[in-house]
Amino acid sequence: MTARTRRLTGRFHAPRSLRKQLLAASLLILSGLLILIGTLQYVLMRNFIYSNRAEAMETQIRSVPYEIFNSTGSRRPGGDRRPLLLDAHTTLAIYSQDGSFRDLQDETLSASPAPRMSSEAYNRLLMLPPDKRGGDYQLITAGDGSEHLAVFMNLGRPGAARMLLQMTVETGPLRDVILQQLLIFGALSVAALLAGLLLYLPALRKTLVPLSNMGRSAQIIDAGNLNVRFPEEQGQLEIDQLAQSFNGMLERLEISFKNEREAKEQMRRFAADASHELRTPLTSIYGFLEVLLRGAADNREQLYSALNSMHGEAKRINKLVEDLLLLARMDGAPRLRVKQVLLGELIDDMQPQLQVLAGERQVVFDLACGIRCLVDPDQIRQVLLNLFHNAVQHTDAAKGIIHISLHAGGELGELAELTVKDNGSGISAEHIPYVFDRFYRSDSSRTRKYGGSGLGLSITRSIAEAHQGEVTVSSTPGEGAAFKVSLPCSPD
Known part of the structure; x- marks a missing residue:
């Protein structure tokens, strides 16, 4: 209860x-x-x-006539007093300086006697000048408890006893x-x-209609339709500001949920692609082992052929795992051992290695001198090797031409622009936005027959972004592709 x-x-x-x-x-x-x-x-x-x-x-x-102030005044010839025509609730009384108080009830024919104050109060009034401000009054409580409104008039004359005329009326x-x-x-x-x-x-x-509208809108919003927005123009400033704040929060939530879904999708796709990339060489190794266990190990030629194939697949697995570990480090907090580097000298040092990788392909260098950057040299070598290896994979072994250039870029020359351009098959426009995604392969140019794991360009982008730079690609199908890495230069 x-x-x-x-x-x-x-x-x-x-x-x-x-x-x-x-x-x-x-x-x-x-x-x-x-x-x-x-x-x-x-x-x-x-x-x-x-x-x-x-x-x-x-x-x-x-x-009030003056003769009424005398005790013998105001009488008619026959001895009767002449009454004053006052209200029945109005009283009139005279207080003399000697302390006497005379009620004129008989003259006024009042229904009640005149109330009296203390002698001290009357004496204080006698001391006041006769020309008081109009509207002054005092409240007097009579003996019967009734309240009276009283006004006073000073009747004093030079050389005569001073008197005070009191008129009251019940309130x-x-x-x-x-x-x-x-x-x-x-x-x-x-x-x-x-x-x-x-x-x-x-x-x-x-x-309160705008607030009710917001309530109805809030009821239909959930994780599946975060694109719903509160009405912002309802004619009430405070409600409109509240709606704008809620819409901003919903927009941030929508972006957050979208990014989370994309991240989950990328993680799912990444796990599937990584599993696929690892399963292929493992399946190959497993097949060779089965062949060896069935007796091929006794044949020296078949044994060495299987071992060589398994060694190649193991190297491929090892490279894939190293690339995955490198990407994991770059996604977290990359540890760069940066120092001042002249990029032109760094590329010059790599020319012999690049010529070996190119084979019979023609390699053209166009390097500007004096471009200095604060970078991790090993990571920049990795970037150049990845881009060069990508160009080698997609150009003809005999007719391929690869251009490597280094120039200052930007409006004030504040960027170092490293470009690797080839004359290979190029990349279709629909594939360009995805070439830096992990394990992404275009149908026409990035098939498994060219080798690799599909992580080289992703690693290149991660390294460039870790150095506060970026990597971009431009391509015309059938005419080749150009990858450009932009890095901030160091002040001289």
Whole structure:
């Protein structure tokens, strides 16, 4: 029961609907403002009515005939006093400097006696100048507990005893007027709250439509359709900014999921290609071993032929594993042993090795002098060997021509551009975007008959990127291909 009671209490005290919360908060704020306005109105209206009544009483008190101040004055010839025509709730009294207090109830025919203050209060008033500012008043509590509004007039004359004329009126009727005004204000406030409730609900519902649209959009977004976007132009600045923020987050998530899918696909393709590349030589070795076990080992010629073939396949496996390890190191945190190197001298040193690899193919060198880079020499040799070996594989053994050039590039000569160009079969346009992918082979030019594992160009790109450079390719089918490696030069 206790938990259920807490749930019901929480449901009543804390509405979960944003619309209800905004409505409740708005009505509470409006109610507080109306109460504050009503309080200020009461204070200001009370002071205004009392001040106006005091001014009217001051005018009235000045019209009182002087003879009424004498105890024998204001009498008719027959001995009757002439009454003053005042309101039944108005009293008149005289306080003398000697401390005497005379109530003029008989002259005013007031319904109640005049209230009296302390002698100290009257004496303080007697000390004030006679020309007081209009509207000044004091509140006096009578003996019966009723409150009176009092104004005073100083009747002092030079050389005579000073007297103070007091006129009072009960504040009950004045308070009734104020309370009546407050009741009217309260009724109007309640009507305004009800009208605001009826008008505010549709406006609030319309205001929250953009937020509801975002909620509906969020419900249909999942990992399979991250291309859905929140509406950004709904006419509300804050909602539009929130939608833009969410759309930016969705775009980043979409890119992240896309990259993850591509990475998984590349990993899957890489594992399949690596398994295929390893399975081929292993299958070959396994076949040769079966042949030897069936008796071919007794034949010396067949034995040496099988051993030579297995040795070649083992070298191929070893090269594939080394390439895979090198790529793994380059994908992680490559450790480069960099130093200042003159690239032209490095390529010159490799000319004998490249001539041997070229065989009968013609090799043309065009090397600029003085190009200095901060590189790992062994890695740059690997780049050149990979590109040159690729050119050798795809050019005719007798008519092939391979150009190796080194020049300064960039707008300010800040790049070293190493280009390896051949006159081989070239690469089709649809294959160019994928030539640097691992294990990628085009149907026309990169078949297994040319050898290799399909990792040379991938290794070349990884090494170039590790040196803050890049490698690009341009090719025309039937006219050859040109691979260009751009590396940043070192300042002189």
